[in-house]
Amino acid sequence: MTSIGPEVSSDSSLRRSTAVIVVVLAAAVPRLAILARERDAILEEFVDKSDRFATTLVDHGTFGFLPGVPSAYTQPLYGWFLAGIYLPFGRSWLAVGLAQTLVAVATALVVLAIGTRLRSTGIGLAAALLTTLHPYVMWHDVHANRELLDGFLAALLTLCALVAYERRSLWLAALSGAVAGLAILGNARLFLLPLLVACYVAWRARPLGRAVLTALVVVGAAAVVVAPWVVRNGVEVGCYTITTDARALWKANNENTYRVLAGGGWIDDVPELPGAPPWPELAADLTLAGKPTMVDECAQMRLYRRKVLDFWREHPGEKARLMAQATRMLWSPVPSESDASGSGAARAARRTVEPAYVIALYVLAIAGLFLAPRHFATLALLLLAYNTAAAMVFAGTARYRVPWDFLLATLAAFALGAAWERVRERRGYAASGSSAPS
Numbered sequence: 001m002t003s004i005g006p007e008v009s010s011d012s013s014l015r016r017s018t019a020v021i022v023v024v025l026a027a028a029v030p031r032l033a034i035l036a037r038e039r040d041a042i043l044e045e046f047v048d049k050s051d052r053f054a055t056t057l058v059d060h061g062t063f064g065f066l067p068g069v070p071s072a073y074t075q076p077l078y079g080w081f082l083a084g085i086y087l088p089f090g091r092s093w094l095a096v097g098l099a100q101t102l103v104a105v106a107t108a109l110v111v112l113a114i115g116t117r118l119r120s121t122g123i124g125l126a127a128a129l130l131t132t133l134h135p136y137v138m139w140h141d142v143h144a145n146r147e148l149l150d151g152f153l154a155a156l157l158t159l160c161a162l163v164a165y166e167r168r169s170l171w172l173a174a175l176s177g178a179v180a181g182l183a184i185l186g187n188a189r190l191f192l193l194p195l196l197v198a199c200y201v202a203w204r205a206r207p208l209g210r211a212v213l214t215a216l217v218v219v220g221a222a223a224v225v226v227a228p229w230v231v232r233n234g235v236e237v238g239c240y241t242i243t244t245d246a247r248a249l250w251k252a253n254n255e256n257t258y259r260v261l262a263g264g265g266w267i268d269d270v271p272e273l274p275g276a277p278p279w280p281e282l283a284a285d286l287t288l289a290g291k292p293t294m295v296d297e298c299a300q301m302r303l304y305r306r307k308v309l310d311f312w313r314e315h316p317g318e319k320a321r322l323m324a325q326a327t328r329m330l331w332s333p334v335p336s337e338s339d340a341s342g343s344g345a346a347r348a349a350r351r352t353v354e355p356a357y358v359i360a361l362y363v364l365a366i367a368g369l370f371l372a373p374r375h376f377a378t379l380a381l382l383l384l385a386y387n388t389a390a391a392m393v394f395a396g397t398a399r400y401r402v403p404w405d406f407l408l409a410t411l412a413a414f415a416l417g418a419a420w421e422r423v424r425e426r427r428g429y430a431a432s433g434s435s436a437p438s
Contacts (some may be wrong), residue, residue: 012152031101038142106140174220330397368413
């Protein structure tokens, strides 16, 4: 049977088992401690709207804001994930926190597998620890936000794409495409990602026909995963789309956006479009308050999408400013926007520990670019560039970057590994009475 990881000896397996235990503990213990401290805020502060979708699905069998009114106003994956928790365990902070801790552990183990495959168990261990002990990520992982699944699927996609590239395997190419499809269902901004992954996976395939087939398999597998949701939206909502929430894109692309973000606000604080009808979530709130309000999600989607295209065409200079602002906010080591929530200690850590950690990660990752295997460094740069481009189109903030920080952590692990080898060499020369090399 084909294995997705490299073959190892029994001694290496023993070391890997130790690394697995260390990674599991490093991922789980801090998150459980944060979970206990933040339990009152887990399902109360800055909760993704998928929580409401999940509750309606479990209670009434409808994926939407209201019973009997299907909606496509969000990407579905995180809502399905929460519904899978709420159905057997109820909507509780403990159930959500424990389930999300398990996902965080799984993400760290995938990163361990990536680093181990690329070089050694030591590199994998360093990469996993740098990923999972990221201060902001530890806090964010136990709160109800969909980026948790984004990070897991990004790491899994990276592992699958690496192995598919190395082995030139069609079934692994299909697996990569399927994971990319799941990632799209979690984050619609990734809808072009299968094309990038297809080019990467097919790059080494020979002859040309095989390369084309490999690329088509990646894109086709992604389409197979996404298509049922798109068809559902066409049948039940009225338009074939991943999400009807073009309002969020407009919020990030209008004449007021730059001013609001520069003043420390978030796109939620951008003034509403004058004369626009209530958006689906507001309409649901009005209905529940005794003021029945129906909306056409598809018409709203087209309205906001048209406004965005008009803004890009009529204000290219302002859009360029927004792109620069989004990039700066995405890569800033100091979190902003909703990241200012939490206890005083949490806020203080985000202003001190977090920036120091991220700056060190950036420096080490840049050094690691010259030390990591070229095919991984290339993939890492491609994925990071895609995420940056997506932020330029939409908006940038720390929580949109951190799902991809495992790539920086893996690169940084190679820099740390090289530094450790250098120290060992110097110690070896000192022990033998020789002069260390300059």
